[in-house]
Amino acid sequence: MNGTATIGRIDHVGIAVRKIEEALGRWTPWLGAPANPLEEVPTQRVRVAFLRVGESRIELLEPTQPDSPVGRFLDQRGEGLHHLAFTVPDVDAALAEVARSGGRLVDTRSRPGAGGHRVGFAHPATYGGVLVEFVEAHP
Amino acid sequence: MNGTATIGRIDHVGIAVRKIEEALGRWTPWLGAPANPLEEVPTQRVRVAFLRVGESRIELLEPTQPDSPVGRFLDQRGEGLHHLAFTVPDVDAALAEVARSGGRLVDTRSRPGAGGHRVGFAHPATYGGVLVEFVEAHP
Numbered sequence: 001m002n003g004t005a006t007i008g009r010i011d012h013v014g015i016a017v018r019k020i021e022e023a024l025g026r027w028t029p030w031l032g033a034p035a036n037p038l039e040e041v042p043t044q045r046v047r048v049a050f051l052r053v054g055e056s057r058i059e060l061l062e063p064t065q066p067d068s069p070v071g072r073f074l075d076q077r078g079e080g081l082h083h084l085a086f087t088v089p090d091v092d093a094a095l096a097e098v099a100r101s102g103g104r105l106v107d108t109r110s111r112p113g114a115g116g117h118r119v120g121f122a123h124p125a126t127y128g129g130v131l132v133e134f135v136e137a138h139p
Numbered sequence: 140m141n142g143t144a145t146i147g148r149i150d151h152v153g154i155a156v157r158k159i160e161e162a163l164g165r166w167t168p169w170l171g172a173p174a175n176p177l178e179e180v181p182t183q184r185v186r187v188a189f190l191r192v193g194e195s196r197i198e199l200l201e202p203t204q205p206d207s208p209v210g211r212f213l214d215q216r217g218e219g220l221h222h223l224a225f226t227v228p229d230v231d232a233a234l235a236e237v238a239r240s241g242g243r244l245v246d247t248r249s250r251p252g253a254g255g256h257r258v259g260f261a262h263p264a265t266y267g268g269v270l271v272e273f274v275e276a277h278p
Contacts, residue, residue, distance in 0.1 A: 006169070007169050007170060007192055008193060009192060009193025009194070009195070010149060010152065010192055010193060010195050013149065013152060013223055015267070015268075015269055016268075017267055022267075023267055026265070026266055026267055027266070029240065030145070030146050030225075031146055053146055053148060053149055053225065054147060054148025054149060054194055054195070055148070055193055055194050055195075056148070056149050056193075056194075056195060077216065078268050079267045079268035079269075080220075080263070080267070080268030080269055081219075081220035081221075081222075081223060081268075081269055082220075083220075084152055084220060086169075086192065101168065124219070126165070127165055127166070128154070128156055128161075128162055128165055128218045128219070129154075129155075129217050129218035129219030129220075130154055130218075130219055130220055
């Protein structure tokens with residue numbers, strides 16, 4: 001697989017927040033209101049809102065439990081940039097490509113993420129401290 | 140000014156790295172090589188490389204001095220996501236809008252950034268821990 005050809009665009013930039021309603025108050029004057037209502041993603045133990053910006057989105061993430069990945073992130077680092085998501089045609093193929101090239105993974109297989117799209121995370125160690133998510137390409 | 144109308148797209152996502160050549164080795168298999176050679180931005184005391192992804196770019200930032208904003212970021216937080224840049228038609232107007240709405244600024248006026256484009260930074264406190272950069276709209 002030629003990895004270069006598989007990344008389509010930045011699907012979204014994930015931002016960890018303590019209170020999603022407060023965060024929306026900061027962002028919606030610039031980006032407009034979310035197209036969809038707040039969504040709970042049980043597999044990641046977060047409530048999320050997506051704000052469209054060009055071909056990408058900003059994802060605001062509020063943990064639903066303190067002892068969750070985003071809850072621990074907030075404890076350790078505070079609010080701020082959390083992850084970077086790229087569209088790929090095939091999430092499982094992208095994860096396999098990371099593993100084949102010696103990278104570490106959070107998810108060895110894709111799973112359902114926000115909006116029901118297939119997603120999968122590489123480990124931050126693979127991309128120099130950046131938590132990278134692959135999201136199946138969608139409109 | 141209606142802020143909602145002024146954000147065009149994600150211009151780039153800035154990633155702080157210790158060695159830009161090593162970071163390019165991680166990212167170019169996915170995103171392809173930089174369109175332009177490495178560039179030094181004296182006003183920010185960094186060397187940068189931009190990798191195109193869709194309508195946006197990934198900016199890799201290596202500090203040229205330890206006692207610089209990105210150098211201190213690396214000391215305190217390590218490598219990883221550093222800032223989020225949006226295109227706006229007028230950087231000074233965007234900075235003025237942040238100030239008018241009670242936000243804090245790093246730059247009260249725009250200044251030349253990478254590629255010679257006008258840029259300006261809001262303070263992370265304004266956007267819940269996210270360092271936001273405004274970049275004048277360009278092709």
